[in-house]
Amino acid sequence: MAIVSLANAKGGAGKTTAALLLACEFARRGDRVAVLDCDPLACMTDWFRHGRNDDRLSITSGVTTSTLSDHLRRLRGQVEHVVIDLSGAADVLVALAIGLSDLTLIPVQGCVMDARGAIQVLELIRYIENNARADINHAVLLTRVNPIVTTRAMRTVKLLLAESRIRLVDTPLVERTAFRELFEQGDTLYSLDANRVSNLAKAQVNAQAFANDVLRLLSPTGEAVRHGPFSSMCYRAGRTVEPVPVRV
Numbered sequence: 247m248a249i250v251s252l253a254n255a256k257g258g259a260g261k262t263t264a265a266l267l268l269a270c271e272f273a274r275r276g277d278r279v280a281v282l283d284c285d286p287l288a289c290m291t292d293w294f295r296h297g298r299n300d301d302r303l304s305i306t307s308g309v310t311t312s313t314l315s316d317h318l319r320r321l322r323g324q325v326e327h328v329v330i331d332l333s334g335a336a337d338v339l340v341a342l343a344i345g346l347s348d349l350t351l352i353p354v355q356g357c358v359m360d361a362r363g364a365i366q367v368l369e370l371i372r373y374i375e376n377n378a379r380a381d382i383n384h385a386v387l388l389t390r391v392n393p394i395v396t397t398r399a400m401r402t403v404k405l406l407l408a409e410s411r412i413r414l415v416d417t418p419l420v421e422r423t424a425f426r427e428l429f430e431q432g433d434t435l436y437s438l439d440a441n442r443v444s445n446l447a448k449a450q451v452n453a454q455a456f457a458n459d460v461l462r463l464l465s466p467t468g469e470a471v472r473h474g475p476f477s478s479m480c481y482r483a484g485r486t487v488e489p490v491p492v493r494v
């Protein structure tokens with residue numbers, strides 16, 4: 247079971263869209279996918295309410311700090327992928343999800359390059375890495391990128407991030423009507439009408455390439471997925487850690 251989280255402290259960066267594209271693409275390929283909705287606004291859950299989705303996809307809503315590990319323990323062996331949609335925060339739940347994930351993607355709007363929310367998450371990742379003495383597999387994902395953005399411009403962004411030793415997902419998510427339309431009626435990229443939605447085929451190719459990149463990031467040389475540093479403490483151990491009472 248591979249776990250991917252989407253995190254950016256800034257609202258509207260494209261976390262839920264990227265999470266949905268990824269979950270749907272994995273399910274389309276025949277894998278069982280569980281989505282954990284950790285956002286109290288529950289936009290992802292709203293998409294599932296339309297009920298048009300694949301039966302290989304499931305959703306758990308209202309996931310909190312105290313239930314996240316339990317859900318992962320329950321899902322172990324039941325699904326091939328878990329996609330965690332986080333709220334626009336950099337709080338304890340986000341830190342826990344990052345530590346439990348095998349890959350954390352940090353969506354940043356390519357057109358705006360407003361990196362403040364992403365920097366908060368990157369700082370949180372460094373904090374966990376230093377304290378847990380472990381690497382957190384993570385990468386920045388450019389979202390809502392203008393379709394006519396040049397390869398050269400992308401290369402420059404990549405170089406800038408590389409200087410700070412931050413990996414970039416090779417395929418950016420392009421600004422596409424199809425990605426917005428998904429949420430209108432709970433559609434997938436394959437249930438939308440190509441006569442009504444412009445560049446639908448391009449959006450499908452974009453989502454497929456993005457999912458391929460994510461699989462490569464999870465397992466760069468095809469070896470087994472390296473699990474997040476908290477996984478052995480929480481869901482992989484098969485035991486429940488009782489909360490310690492706090493005395494004030």
Ligand SMILES: Nc1ncnc2c1ncn2[C@@H]1O[C@H](COP(=O)(O)OP(=O)(O)OP(=O)(O)O)[C@@H](O)[C@H]1O
Nearest residue numbers: 257258259260261262263334390420421422425426
């Ligand atoms: N690649 C894209 N092309 C077109 N529209 C997009 C794209 N990515 C995101 N959007 C739109 O941008 C808005 C914000 O996206 P989304 O809800 O995915 O962000 P978020 O990071 O999950 O926000 P929040 O922090 O509020 O949960 C939505 O209206 C969504 O439809």
Ligand SMILES: [Mg+2]
Nearest residue numbers: 261262285289
């Ligand atoms: Mg969201």
